[in-house]
Amino acid sequence: MKIREIRLEDLDPVAFIKTQVQELKDTVGDGTAVVALSGGVDSSVVTMLGHRALGSRLKAYFIENGIMRTGEPQAIVAAFTRLGVRVQLVDARALFFRALKGITDPEEKREAITQTFYKTIFGPLVKRSGARFLLQGTNYTDVEETVAGIKRQHNVLAQLGIDTKKAYGYHVLEPVIQLRKTGVRMVGKALGLPKAIFERPPFPGPALAARVIGAVTPERVATVRAATRIVEEELARSGAFQYLAILHEDRVTGIRKGKREFGHQIEVRCWESTDAITGTPTHLSWPVLERLAKRITTEVKGVVSVTYNITAKPPSTIEAV
């Protein structure tokens, strides 16, 4: 089936919401649906659409995988609670770190996270829920990148360990698949989501694991989490499309109290983009760049060096891993 993009100039958020809510009602009927809420704008909008259509017949889960940012799981669950949406927080940190142990290859890392998420955790949740419908936040850029071979094909049911032949009747519903990110944000605003969510910069699934080059351990995630917090605090008002901190595996020489210290390097990226397909580094001012370097090398243990990425996408990508 060819998916038709709804361009921004053709998008009426209120009408879009009405259509999608009605479609979800018609499709799910008296049944129940599940959604994995990540706190990103796509899954947040889909959760709200599902909630409007199905009320308590939507079961929303937030999977705490141990590679989230400071206070993130609690903040997301609280925000949805305030909107009247009950979200179940599933603590799966130990399972994720066990699956990631010893893996340094980026593709194997993503695969371990995907497998743990779908097969080990979410698959069994879906089965136990008795729901036949899965809500998924796929957007139009995901579709394009999958077609182009940049993202891997997501056969969600197969990834959940659900045999689509045996389990006839399972359906994946993707209410925002015709929109790009900016459109999804407009719908999020119209749905009454807090600004922190509908304007939230992208933070992809592999989360902080994708911000660590090399092995993903609780200690290394803690390092990049601390750097991420500083980058987000300092760049929140930059108006940039996305900003991130990356912990390198390479060690570099530094100097502390007059003595040589072989330490860590954090790479900061901050992107101007409208669609994530192309992007350019934000022209941050020198006071901002120097404050970032100063804070990160002072507040994050073991970090002696900070760089800023100056490459456009392409040939760079938004994330490093």
Next chain:
Amino acid sequence: MKIREIRLEDLDPVAFIKTQVQELKDTVGDGTAVVALSGGVDSSVVTMLGHRALGSRLKAYFIENGIMRTGEPQAIVAAFTRLGVRVQLVDARALFFRALKGITDPEEKREAITQTFYKTIFGPLVKRSGARFLLQGTNYTDVEETVAGIKRQHNVLAQLGIDTKKAYGYHVLEPVIQLRKTGVRMVGKALGLPKAIFERPPFPGPALAARVIGAVTPERVATVRAATRIVEEELARSGAFQYLAILHEDRVTGIRKGKREFGHQIEVRCWESTDAITGTPTHLSWPVLERLAKRITTEVKGVVSVTYNITAKPPSTIEAV
């Protein structure tokens, strides 16, 4: 012996040259001296002082170690030939790459380069030359950093494999040891060295091997050499103290012709400093930063990402390795 610094305000380059030349004449007498010319301002000034004092009784060697920049050995030898100084070019590339094979630790890398330079190559040259005097470009900052434990102690004779007890009569002469870099440059200018040499940004001994994180192979050196050439072309007019390109071992994801490419990252550093003891990143303009990234990712094979270091020294150091 306590070494007394000659501060800039107390430095008269012409008088300094006269004093040092006379001292070299008095010390060496009818003997001969050797010097290893690297093309850096310190060894260039020392070579010129030695030439003024000793004429053809100074034997100058340029050791081509395979980790120099594009065209560097030929350019340095030609510049000194024009000044009437005969320099012997020693091709030792194979010996250095053999010694560096399989080494990734920065300290072991430096050690392999130092050992190969002194024990394998320069030591035998000194012995064959029959000279009892070695000219060395040690400056006042080297002394301070050795005292502070940042640089390792250089017992030059021991490193040459010369037993100082048996070989009584060997002497190391360090004519610029009382000067910092700026003073050495002023003396270089007064000696009639070309501007490209007396204003040359520092380029330490481990050369491009110190610009490669991880294994030093001819291929990896070729990558960082190509990036270095671009950085030097683009930043020559920046007026900065020092600028460099570093090849990381970490791979990052890039995208070429719509397909994912797991490629290399080059880190650019450019320093404002007067003494190399402290430094801050040069506030390069965005057009310059973007042109660097564009040229490096376009002209250097396999590079998909370029960063700019934004950290002050300390806690960074000038070089990464």
